[in-house]
Amino acid sequence: MEKKENDLSKLYPTDLLVTGFDIIFFWVARMVLMGMYNTGLEPFKTVYIHGLIRDRFGEKMSKTKGNVVDPLDMIAKYGADALRFGLAVQTVPGSDIKFNEKRIEGYKHFANKIWNASRYVITNLPEGFKVKDPLQTTLKPEDQWILYRLNETIKEVRKGLDSFDFSKSAQALYQFFWDEYCDWYIEFSKERVYKGEEKEKESALNTLVYVLDKAIKLLHPFMPFITEEIWSYLPTKDKKSVSFSSYPKPKEEFEAFKDQAWRVEFVKEIISDIRNFRNVLEIPPSKKLTAYYSTKEARELLETFKGLILKLARLETLEETQSRPENTLVIPFKGGEIYISVKDTINVEEVRQTQLRKREKLLRELQRVEAKLNNPKFVERAPKHIVEKEKAIYEEIKLELQKVENILKLLES
Structure with a gap:
C-alpha cells in the first residue's frame, strides 16, 4: 500500500x-x-x-473503405525516420493530416541527403583531426553566414517545440540542412577542403563539423535512428548516445555575424539568378559562360566573392563594364545588372519562336481543363480521384506556363 x-x-x-x-x-x-x-x-x-491521419483525399481511414495504411509497411519501404519526419512536417495545429505516400518517399531522400552530407564531412577529416571551436579559427564570410543561420534555425526549432508546432520545427530543419548546409555551405567549402591552405582548411573543417554536430542533435527527436548512427562517427561525440547530449541553444557570439550573413545572402541570389538563367534556356552546366556586371552599390561585394561566383555559377569570366555588351541577355539584381553573353550559345530568335508555340499549346490545354473544372456536373458526378487528378493537371499547366512566360521575358531583354 x-x-x-x-x-x-x-x-x-x-x-x-x-x-x-x-x-x-x-x-x-x-x-x-x-x-x-x-x-x-x-x-x-x-x-x-x-488531428487525425486521413487518406490523401481527406477521408477517414477504415477497413471497410480499404484505405488503411499500415505504418509497418511504410517503415519497411521508406524507413522509420522518413515516416516520423513526414508525419511531423504535416502535424499542423488544428488540422488533420492527409497521408500521402509520395511525401514520405521525399523524406527518405532527405534521410539519404543527411547521410551523404555527413559522410562527406567525416571522410574528409584528416587523421588525428582535433576539434576546435570555429570561433578559434580564421573564419571566412561564408563560415560566419552558416553559423549565423544555424543560430537562427536553433531559435526557430526551439520556438516550434515549445509551442507544440512540430511542423514549424521540422520545416526549419529541412530547409536549413538541405538548402543552406548541403546545397550552399558544403559547396562553398569544397575548394578549401580539397585545395586550401592549412588555416583555410582548418576553419572550413571545424565549421562543417560544428554545424553538423548541432544539426544532428536538432534532428534527433524527429529522426532518431540515422542521427544516432551518424553521431557515433563524429569527432565531437562526448556521450554514449546523442540522446544524452544537451539540445542546442543559440550562441550569442554568432549574432555578430548578421552583416556578413546578409552579404552572403546577396551573393547567393546572384548565383541563383545565373543558375536559373541556365536552366531556363537549357544551357548545360559544362558550358562556361562569359559574364559582365554594371553596378556601383554592389561592386565591392562582387569583387570580394568573385571566386565563389565563378565556381558555383560556372562562369568563365565576370568583368565590370560601363555599358551593355552586344549579344548579351540581362539579369537584373538590386543595384545593378549582369549581362550574359549568348554568342555561340543559343539562337535567341529560334528559342523565342519555340516558346511562343509552346505557350499557345499550354493555353489551349489550360482552357480545356478549366472548362472541365468549372462544370458543376463533372465536379459532382466524377469520382473524387479523377477530379483531384484534373486539379493537379491544372496546377502543372499553370506552372509550365509561368516558366514559358519567364523565358520570353528573359529573351525580350
Whole structure:
C-alpha cells in the first residue's frame, strides 16, 4: 500500500496529455473530473490535441473503405525516420493530416541527403583531426553566414517545440540542412577542403563539423535512428548516445555575424539568378559562360566573392563594364545588372519562336481543363480521384506556363 501511495505522489499529476480531438469529451473531460474528485488536483497542466491521419483525399481511414495504411509497411519501404519526419512536417495545429505516400518517399531522400552530407564531412577529416571551436579559427564570410543561420534555425526549432508546432520545427530543419548546409555551405567549402591552405582548411573543417554536430542533435527527436548512427562517427561525440547530449541553444557570439550573413545572402541570389538563367534556356552546366556586371552599390561585394561566383555559377569570366555588351541577355539584381553573353550559345530568335508555340499549346490545354473544372456536373458526378487528378493537371499547366512566360521575358531583354 505504501508503494502505491509513493508512486501516485511521484507520477500524479503529470505535465502533458497528448490526444486526438475526437475523444476530448469522452476521455479528457472525464479524466479531469475524476482526477479532481479523487485527489483534488488537476491530472495534467497542458493538453496537446492533434488531428487525425486521413487518406490523401481527406477521408477517414477504415477497413471497410480499404484505405488503411499500415505504418509497418511504410517503415519497411521508406524507413522509420522518413515516416516520423513526414508525419511531423504535416502535424499542423488544428488540422488533420492527409497521408500521402509520395511525401514520405521525399523524406527518405532527405534521410539519404543527411547521410551523404555527413559522410562527406567525416571522410574528409584528416587523421588525428582535433576539434576546435570555429570561433578559434580564421573564419571566412561564408563560415560566419552558416553559423549565423544555424543560430537562427536553433531559435526557430526551439520556438516550434515549445509551442507544440512540430511542423514549424521540422520545416526549419529541412530547409536549413538541405538548402543552406548541403546545397550552399558544403559547396562553398569544397575548394578549401580539397585545395586550401592549412588555416583555410582548418576553419572550413571545424565549421562543417560544428554545424553538423548541432544539426544532428536538432534532428534527433524527429529522426532518431540515422542521427544516432551518424553521431557515433563524429569527432565531437562526448556521450554514449546523442540522446544524452544537451539540445542546442543559440550562441550569442554568432549574432555578430548578421552583416556578413546578409552579404552572403546577396551573393547567393546572384548565383541563383545565373543558375536559373541556365536552366531556363537549357544551357548545360559544362558550358562556361562569359559574364559582365554594371553596378556601383554592389561592386565591392562582387569583387570580394568573385571566386565563389565563378565556381558555383560556372562562369568563365565576370568583368565590370560601363555599358551593355552586344549579344548579351540581362539579369537584373538590386543595384545593378549582369549581362550574359549568348554568342555561340543559343539562337535567341529560334528559342523565342519555340516558346511562343509552346505557350499557345499550354493555353489551349489550360482552357480545356478549366472548362472541365468549372462544370458543376463533372465536379459532382466524377469520382473524387479523377477530379483531384484534373486539379493537379491544372496546377502543372499553370506552372509550365509561368516558366514559358519567364523565358520570353528573359529573351525580350
